[in-house]
Amino acid sequence: xxxxxxxxxxxxxxxxxxxxxxxxxxxxxxxxxxxxxxxxxxxxxxxx
Numbered sequence: 001x002x003x004x005x006x007x008x009x010x011x012x013x014x015x016x017x018x019x020x021x022x023x024x025x026x027x028x029x030x031x032x033x034x035x036x037x038x039x040x041x042x043x044x045x046x047x048x
Contacts, residue, residue, distance in 0.1 A: 008025055
C-alpha cells in the first residue's frame with residue numbers, strides 16, 4: 001500500500017530531520033517547495 005501513498009510534512013513546526021525520523025517521503029519548507037515535491041513524487045510513481 002505504501003507503494004502508492006506518499007507522506008510529506010512541512011512548515012515551521014517540522015524539520016527535514018523530523019521527516020526522516022517518522023519515515024515521511026519528504027519535507028517542504030513552504031507551500032511552493034511542497035508543491036514541487038508533490039510533483040516529483042507523482043512523477044516517480046510510474047517509475048516504481
